[in-house]
Amino acid sequence: MKKIFISVAMNGREEYEIHDDIVNLKFLGKAYFGNDIEFVDNRDFERIFPEGINERVWCLGEAIKKLAACDAMISFDNELTNRAKGCQIEREVCYNYGIPVLRIEDWCFRNRVKNTEEVPVCEGC
DSSP: OEEEEEEOOOTTOOHHHHHHHHHHHHHHHHHHHOSSEEEEETTOSOOOOOTTSOHHHHHHHHHHHHHTTOSEEEEEOSHHHHHOHHHHHHHHHHHHHTOOEEEEOOGGGGGTOOSGGGSOOOBTO
16 A cells, blocks of 8 residues: 655645645545555644744654655645745655655646546656
8 A cells, every 4th residue: 555645735724725635635646546545644743842842843844754654745736835845845855765746736637637547647656
């Protein structure tokens, strides 16, 4: 079973917006990789922060720990995600350490996917 890391922009967004992106990325991930996959959400860790730390950097570190156990990453390729520092760093980690990245290039693309032929090519898959 492949593990797929889901990278979404979170800073300054409502929880429902983040949740919707994750649901849509899971749908696209299944269309591309098939059903024999497990998704790893970059938000899925205990948020009890040690005292005196930069919380955003700490969260990014926790996300990268999860990414280390994954076979590929999926994310949207749009202005929001490309501007998000955490998403940029997660992508750089993937590129530098040979983890394939499936980038959904068109923000509206997620609403048009009907079958795997319409899913974009994964970089490094």
